[in-house]
């Protein structure tokens with residue numbers, strides 16, 4: 592028998608579901624984990640995976656994929672997850688406006704702009 596490769600969703604669940612007992616490989620409140628059995632789980636939907644616009648998404652997970660796998664596994668309605676992306680295409684974390692490299696780039700640019708304006712205003716003063 593070949594072991595089925597664990598999906599991203601199952602890895603995510605095992606790492607993040609507070610009710611999942613790794614030792615017994617089951618749910619703390621039931622005989623088995625519903626999601627592992629291919630059923631929808633209210634707790635998982637509400638508090639672990641959360642709604643598509645969940646505020647507490649964890650960094651490092653592809654939520655679009657997680658939702659798709661959850662829907663495939665349990666028959667739940669497919670949900671579209673909007674991934675906020677930086678102008679360069681890097682997925683953004685909660686509250687980020689630009690990815691790290693772009694925000695550094697922009698800070699540099701803003702700085703240069705400030706210096707240019709500063710020089711400009713100096714030269715204006717000189718000609719007065």
Ligand SMILES: [Zn+2]
Pocket residue numbers: 677678679680681689690691692693694
């Ligand atoms: Zn970027």
